[in-house]
Amino acid sequence: MLDKAVVRSRVEGISKVVTIPAVVNRIVAMVATGTVSAGEVADEIGKDQVLAAKVLKLVNSGFYGFRQPITTITHAMVLLGRDVVRTLVMTASVIDIVDRMNQLLEGLWEHSVGTARAAGTLAQRLKMHDVEEIALCGLLHDIGKVIVAQTFPTEHARIRQVVAERNCLQIEAEAEVLGVSHAEVGMWLLKKWSLPPNMIYPIAYHHAFHPRRDFADRTAVVHLADILCRAKGIGYPGDRRLPRLDPEAWQLLGLDLADVEEVCSYLTDESVAGVLD
Amino acid sequence: MPKLPLARVQPGQRLSRPVKTAAGVVMVQAGTELTAALIERLRTMGVEVVAVASGGSSARNEGLLADQAADVEARFAGHEQDPWMMRLKAIVLRQLAGADDTADA
Secondary structure, three states: OHHHHHHHHHHHHHHHOOOOOOOHHHHHHHHHHOOOOHHHHHHHHHHHHHHHHHHHHOOOOOOOOOOOOOOOHHHHHHHHOOOHHHHHHHHHHHHHHHHHHHHOOOOHHHHHHHHHHHHHHHHOOOOOHHHHHHHHHHHHHHHHHHHHHHHHHHHHHHHHHHHHOOOOOOOHHHHHHHHOOOHHHHHHHHHHHOOOOOHHHHHHOOOOOOOOOOOHHHHHHHHHHHHHHHHHOOOOOOOOOOOOHHHHHHHHOOHHHHHHHHHHHOOHHHHHHOOOO | OOEEHHOOOOOEEEEOOOOOOOOOEEEEOOOEOOOOHHHHHHHHHHOOOOEOOHHHHHOOOHHHHHHHHHHHHHHHOOOOOHHHHHHHHHHHHHHHHHHHHOOOO
16 A cells, blocks of 8 residues: 555645646635725636636526626626635636546546535525535535546556445545545645635545534535435446435534425436536 | 437437446436536537437336336445435435426426
8 A cells, every 4th residue: 555645745746737727816815805896806807718707607507596697707796795706716717627637537527516516505505604615615525536546546446446346435445445535635635726724624524524623514514415416316426325424414504304305306417417517 | 218319319308218438337317307508518428329218108117217216225225224314315216206207297
């Protein structure tokens, strides 16, 4: 088995090759200063027409229920606020990267989009802040799997073999073959991408919930969203068995099964295709 | 249940068989409505041919529902003693049967 430090340094090396575009970092920095006007941020986004188009597509995709289409970034910022638009810019740029890498793992894209949708819907019902950020955590929660497949192809093939032979969970096979989980691998990469802790924690711990860890509420949402998406058979996360719902995560969220039923009713193959294309 | 080249599929038709990869992984489940967005998605995935339901009544395919229900059983294997997981399974099975009803609409 590879030494954990070796695994980590190879994962962190990836971050030099696959980066979030510079325009995104500029926009995130602009929004963070707070002194820049919405128009200036919109102008910056508008410099990258492809990115701007993707952001508008996300804005109009259905989470927000606007009756009229939103056709300009400035309008989106007025209606949604700059923090939301900042997150959408990150989402739009990450989608490209993740989608390219997902060529390696059939069905993972659909599973990730479904988890994003479930996480966003749960966060909305719970009236949490930064619904879009939590949805983005859902989208990225399995990015570690793509990194493992790309960076450690031999181990990845062996992991797949173990899962097929034993019908176990992928994290169990990962522990045995690689010594680390895709959740941990994802955490190392996203730290290199300078994502904030309130996004990294839910991704790092979506299989290892603890109620007293920071950002436990978001982690519980991503943990539940992953299970619901798998339960409905949307996409393919790499294994066929469901992980068990952590009872402490369920207790923290304070939802009931009627909520689960409703969220599940939105998780269909049709609704997942085209939302983030 | 005819197989059509993707280029000839009309939005609104439904899959009568799942779309699977060469390795047998189900990418899109049977019964799914082929929206314009989904057709485009399948096209970029390199799918060339899909099996579509030939009409309202054949979409209500008993064997198909049984296949899907068997998939659900497999997913929940090992959780028989967990009441919450079993209630989730009931929700999923209910929605599966419900989706089959709306296929005839």
